[in-house]
Amino acid sequence: MPVVFSAALLVGTAEVASAAPAVESSVPFTIAGPVGIAAVIVGVGGLVVGLLRRRKVAKVVVPTVVQVPVPAPRRAAVQVDNSA
Secondary structure (H helix, E strand, O other): OHHHHHHHHHHHHHHHHHOOOOOOOOOOOOOOOHHHHHHHHHHHHHHHHHHHHHHHHHHHOOOOOOOOOOOOOOOOOOOOOOOO
């Protein structure tokens, strides 16, 4: 169902998107050039560093089993007769 909805939404909005006029920019350069490439490099570098740090932390942490002594249940000093 979500696939059908997504496809219908894509087809239904295609005409509206193609009818939009082109907008001219007053900026003489585009941000997709060196700034965009630098942003992608910084982003990918951060992703790699984050994955390496997570992997290193995962190797260091070793779960240890701690045995906690559980005392045996105590018996009552006086026996109660419930046979009545």
